[in-house]
Amino acid sequence: MPRRRPGALLPLELDILDAGSTLQAAEGSFFGFSLARAIADRDGSTLLAHGTLYKALTRMATAGLLESEWEAPEPAEAEGRPRRRLYRVTAAGATALEMARLEASARAAAAAAASRATRPVTA
Amino acid sequence: MSGVLRSAEYRLAARHVLRWTAWYTRGLDPAVAGARQDEIASDLYEHARWAEEAGVDADELARSIRGRALRGVPADLAWRAGALQRVDPRLRSARRAEASLRSLVATIGIVDAALGAFVAVRVVRALLIGDVAQVPGPAIGAIALGTIALIATFALSGPRQRGWAALLLAVPTTLIFAQTALALYFLSATAVLLVNRVSWWQPAALAVGLALAAVCVTAAVHWLRPTRGAARDIRADASTPNEGVPHA
Numbered sequence: 001m002p003r004r005r006p007g008a009l010l011p012l013e014l015d016i017l018d019a020g021s022t023l024q025a026a027e028g029s030f031f032g033f034s035l036a037r038a039i040a041d042r043d044g045s046t047l048l049a050h051g052t053l054y055k056a057l058t059r060m061a062t063a064g065l066l067e068s069e070w071e072a073p074e075p076a077e078a079e080g081r082p083r084r085r086l087y088r089v090t091a092a093g094a095t096a097l098e099m100a101r102l103e104a105s106a107r108a109a110a111a112a113a114a115s116r117a118t119r120p121v122t123a
Numbered sequence: 124m125s126g127v128l129r130s131a132e133y134r135l136a137a138r139h140v141l142r143w144t145a146w147y148t149r150g151l152d153p154a155v156a157g158a159r160q161d162e163i164a165s166d167l168y169e170h171a172r173w174a175e176e177a178g179v180d181a182d183e184l185a186r187s188i189r190g191r192a193l194r195g196v197p198a199d200l201a202w203r204a205g206a207l208q209r210v211d212p213r214l215r216s217a218r219r220a221e222a223s224l225r226s227l228v229a230t231i232g233i234v235d236a237a238l239g240a241f242v243a244v245r246v247v248r249a250l251l252i253g254d255v256a257q258v259p260g261p262a263i264g265a266i267a268l269g270t271i272a273l274i275a276t277f278a279l280s281g282p283r284q285r286g287w288a289a290l291l292l293a294v295p296t297t298l299i300f301a302q303t304a305l306a307l308y309f310l311s312a313t314a315v316l317l318v319n320r321v322s323w324w325q326p327a328a329l330a331v332g333l334a335l336a337a338v339c340v341t342a343a344v345h346w347l348r349p350t351r352g353a354a355r356d357i358r359a360d361a362s363t364p365n366e367g368v369p370h371a
Binding site: 031032033034036037046047048049050051052053054055058070081082083084085 | 140158159161162163164165166168169170172173187190191192193194195196197198199200201202
């Protein structure tokens with residue numbers, strides 16, 4: 001399997017940063033299931049597998065794209081549920097997402113230009 | 124709280140996922156393992172709560188949970204491999220030595236059981252073709268020893284009884300090589316030739332048995348002694364800063 005270019009983000013990581021940023025803007029942070037739900041709702045796909053989701057979150061936290069902390073026990077106890085691990089997109093994560101979006105739009109623009117150049121001219 | 128969160132289907136699916144999580148986090152640093160287990164427990168609960176609000180029935184929820192767990196198995200195993208690589212090198216080499224010892228003892232058990240099975244097959248064959256009128260005494264001994272070895276080999280899989288299983292395995296291992304040779308003396312023409320030509324076969328078979336039994340006893344002593352403080356210290360040192368136990 002070819003190795004990943006340093007700094008390059010996988011499609012799943014882009015999805016996580018994208019959906020995570022949206023959730024973070026609305027709620028201040030996000031947790032694993034809320035992220036899986038948001039990605040599934042947006043893409044119309046099934047929920048991300050546990051292993052895939054949490055492996056990616058661990059990897060991204062180690063890479064500094066996300067930061068995490070366990071929520072305080074009080075809200076969990078009040079609602080009678082297990083504590084959530086809350087994630088936030090870091091500044092490095094936001095920058096990586098912005099760079100990836102810029103690269104994607106540059107690629108799309110280049111592809112459109114190439115398509116225009118090869119299209120036969122009709123009289 | 125309504126039906127879905129309390130349903131037997133959800134609880135069974137959640138129990139399976141948590142059991143799987145406990146399995147693939149076994150032997151890891153307790154902080155790392157605990158954090159992953161708590162995060163999965165939280166995910167399962169949130170999934171059920173969402174299902175309840177969305178009007179998803181218990182069967183569909185259980186299917187979805189199982190599907191998510193199954194699709195994530197390769198990632199779980201890859202995560203485990205990564206977590207094992209990050210642990211202290213002393214702990215890693217100790218784990219490797221432990222795995223080698225387990226494989227060695229299990230191999231001895233399999234060889235013992237295979238010898239017993241081989242003698243059993245030869246006995247059946249000899250009875251069918253009329254080579255012997257009744258089962259020779261040494262063959263009964265070899266088959267019994269092989270059976271004990273088989274039981275002990277299965278028992279090796281449980282960490283709690285592993286030490287006692289290795290100790291039990293030492294008994295058939297000591298005797299089965301000589302006993303098999305004796306049994307085959309009644310069942311195989313080749314064995315008759317060998318026994319008559321090689322005068323030292325009996326001490327040699329006993330020596331091999333004793334050497335392998337010594338391996339079993341050493342392993343048993345290793346598994347039966349209480350965990351040393353040093354091993355606990357290594358585990359404590361190996362915690363990853365990015366992981367944390369929520370309920371410390």
